[in-house]
Amino acid sequence: MITFRLNRSHKIALWLIFFIAVGGILAGLYMYNLQDKDLAKVKPDFIMTASELQRAFETDEAAAGPKYINRIIELSGEVESVKPGENQTMVITLKTENPLSAVSCTMQSESLPPEFVAGNQVSLRGQCSGFLMDVLMNNCTVTGKSN
Amino acid sequence: MKRIVLFTIAVLLALPSGAQKYMTRNGYIGFYSHTALEDIKGDNNQVASVLDIATGGIVFQVLVKSFHFDKALMEEHFNENYMESEKFPKSTFNGKITNLSEVDFSKNGTYDVTVEGDLTIHGVTNKVTTKGTLEVRSDGISAASRFSLVPEDYKIEIPGLVRNNIAKSMEITVTMKYEPMSGK
Numbered sequence: 007m008i009t010f011r012l013n014r015s016h017k018i019a020l021w022l023i024f025f026i027a028v029g030g031i032l033a034g035l036y037m038y039n040l041q042d043k044d045l046a047k048v049k050p051d052f053i054m055t056a057s058e059l060q061r062a063f064e065t066d067e068a069a070a071g072p073k074y075i076n077r078i079i080e081l082s083g084e085v086e087s088v089k090p091g092e093n094q095t096m097v098i099t100l101k102t103e104n105p106l107s108a109v110s111c112t113m114q115s116e117s118l119p120p121e122f123v124a125g126n127q128v129s130l131r132g133q134c135s136g137f138l139m140d141v142l143m144n145n146c147t148v149t150g151k152s153n
Numbered sequence: 154m155k156r157i158v159l160f161t162i163a164v165l166l167a168l169p170s171g172a173q174k175y176m177t178r179n180g181y182i183g184f185y186s187h188t189a190l191e192d193i194k195g196d197n198n199q200v201a202s203v204l205d206i207a208t209g210g211i212v213f214q215v216l217v218k219s220f221h222f223d224k225a226l227m228e229e230h231f232n233e234n235y236m237e238s239e240k241f242p243k244s245t246f247n248g249k250i251t252n253l254s255e256v257d258f259s260k261n262g263t264y265d266v267t268v269e270g271d272l273t274i275h276g277v278t279n280k281v282t283t284k285g286t287l288e289v290r291s292d293g294i295s296a297a298s299r300f301s302l303v304p305e306d307y308k309i310e311i312p313g314l315v316r317n318n319i320a321k322s323m324e325i326t327v328t329m330k331y332e333p334m335s336g337k
Contacts, residue, residue: 091198135218
């Protein structure tokens with residue numbers, strides 16, 4: 007039978023390798039299971055009205071894209087409609103000064119406060135995805151300033 | 154304004170006057186990948202689509218960045234590694250219902266339809282044909298379809314290391330609730 011004798015430095019090295027391996031696995035699992043950020047706890051990059059954001063894309067989409075897409079934006083505006091989407095999602099549309107275009111915001115159904123109904127002034131925070139017919143905002147959350 | 158009008162005008166110009174158009178800006182397209190290792194699901198509830206019941210013309214536009222995933226890392230990989238959404242921000246479908254005569258838009262009910270057209274994803278356009286249903290109601294029209302799509306057909310490269318985590322063929326689900334185009 008072959009036996010190995012480890013000196014003190016070998017033991018320390020083995021323990022270090024073990025802890026690094028376990029740390030790596032835990033970090034990987036953490037990253038893999040990471041959910042979207044709760045944007046209510048994130049400082050917005052911009053605070054503006056729905057009309058201002060829509061106008062920026064309508065006027066110069068090439069300039070507005072790099073400036074706003076992927077950024078966290080806190081928006082205020084009047085609710086035009088609230089419609090259920092698939093998979094526990096609500097789609098809130100905010101009016102803009104252009105009757106043909108709005109700001110469309112997706113939010114988890116359980117996060118939708120009762121004051122989010124057509125005609126009410128609300129405030130929300132979300133991540134801008136870009137411009138289709140409307141400016142699209144995702145992962146939206148309420149900022150607590152709605153009324 | 155140019156951008157907004159472009160999408161609708163592209164359809165409207167080709168239509169005879171008096172044609173009836175239906176539209177949604179909150180349509181749903183989802184995809185699902187199932188393997189023994191992992192399930193991946195993306196949802197997009199901000200699909201813009203126009204349906205012309207006079208010609209059977211049907212158009213979809215999707216912002217790739219609007220797909221939402223349960224896990225932030227999946228969303229990041231989807232946008233940055235696979236779909237390259239900075240380079241190819243939109244996916245589109247421009248097609249037609251080929252058996253339009255079998256749908257009675259004056260009578261409420263559910264009708265089986267076949268749709269064919271050009272699907273553009275990741276900058277690559279392919280002809281697709283799929284089955285679906287149209288539900289005609291007094292207040293609008295709902296459309297639904299489910300079909301499969303192979304990422305490699307659209308030059309979406311999946312590294313060998315994670316190839317077994319992603320299904321060879323994705324299941325695509327489409328659900329639209331159209332309203333008459335007179336309203337917003």
